[in-house]
Amino acid sequence: MKIALGNDHAGFPLKTFVRTVLEELGHEVIDRGAPSERPVDFPDVTRATCELVKSGDADRAVLVCGTGVGAVMAANKIPGIRCALGHDVYSAHQSVEHDDANVIAMGAWLVGQATAREVLQSFLDAKFDNDEDTIRRVQKLREMELEGARELSGEI
Numbered sequence: 001m002k003i004a005l006g007n008d009h010a011g012f013p014l015k016t017f018v019r020t021v022l023e024e025l026g027h028e029v030i031d032r033g034a035p036s037e038r039p040v041d042f043p044d045v046t047r048a049t050c051e052l053v054k055s056g057d058a059d060r061a062v063l064v065c066g067t068g069v070g071a072v073m074a075a076n077k078i079p080g081i082r083c084a085l086g087h088d089v090y091s092a093h094q095s096v097e098h099d100d101a102n103v104i105a106m107g108a109w110l111v112g113q114a115t116a117r118e119v120l121q122s123f124l125d126a127k128f129d130n131d132e133d134t135i136r137r138v139q140k141l142r143e144m145e146l147e148g149a150r151e152l153s154g155e156i
Contacts, residue, residue, distance in 0.1 A: 001124065004058035006049030006071075007033035007108075008042040011064030014108035014116060018064055021117050025124060030058055046074035050081045053102050062120065063105040071105035079145055082138075084123075087111055092119045096126035100138045 003022050007015040015033055022029050032049040034040045042065050052058035061083075063071035068085050075083035083103035084095030087110055095101035104123045106116060128134065 001027050001059040002030060002052075002057065003027045003124070004030045004049045004052040004061040005033055005064075006045045006061065007064040008045050008066075008071075009034050009037045009039045010066030011108045012037045014064050014106075014111070014113075017113050018062060018106075018116060018120065021120050022062065022124075025121060027124065033064070042070045043074040046071050047078065050075050050078050050083075050103060054078065054080045059102075060124065061103040062123075063103060064108055065105065066107055066109045068105040068107035068110070075103050075105065079149055082141065086119045086123055087115070089115075089118050089122045092123040093126035096123060097129045098134050098137070099141070100128045100134070 005019055005022065012034055019029050030052055032052065033045060046063055049061050049063060053061050063075060065071045068087065072083050072085050075081050081103055082099055082101045083105055084091060084101040086092045086104040086106045092104060106119060111119065
C-alpha cells in the first residue's frame with residue numbers, strides 16, 4: 001500500500017521509527033510531515049497528509065503528534081476521512097474492520113516503539129468486514145458527514 005505519513009514537531013521523534021516500520025512491512029511511504037522539532041500547526045500537516053488519501057494518491061495515512069488527539073480531531077473534520085486514535089492493537093484493527101478507518105493517529109508522548117510497531121501492523125493488515133451491519137453503520141457516518149457539510153455551506 002501507499003501510506004501517507006504526517007507528523008508535527010511533537011511527533012517528529014517517533015517519525016523515523018514509524019517510517020522504518022512502514023517500509024519494513026513493505027509499504028511505500030509518502031512523507032508530508034515536519035522535518036524537525038521546529039513548531040508547526042498539526043491541522044496543516046493533517047490536511048496535507050489526509051488529502052493524499054482523499055485524492056487516492058495514498059491508500060491510508062498515519063499521523064503522529066504529541067498525543068494523537070489533535071490529529072484525530074483535525075482529520076475527522078475532512079470529508080471522506082475516518083481517523084482512529086491508535087494507542088492499542090485492538091482499536092487499531094477494529095477501527096478498520098468495523099468503522100472503515102483510513103487514517104490512524106498516535107501520540108509520540110504516549111506510545112513506545114514496540115506498541116507503535118504492533119499498532120501499525122494491526123491497522124495496515126486489517127480489512128473492512130464489509131458485512132451488512134458494518135456497511136449500514138459506515139453509511140450512517142457518511143450521511144452525518146454530508147449533513148455537516150450542508151450545515152456549513154448554509155444549505156440547512
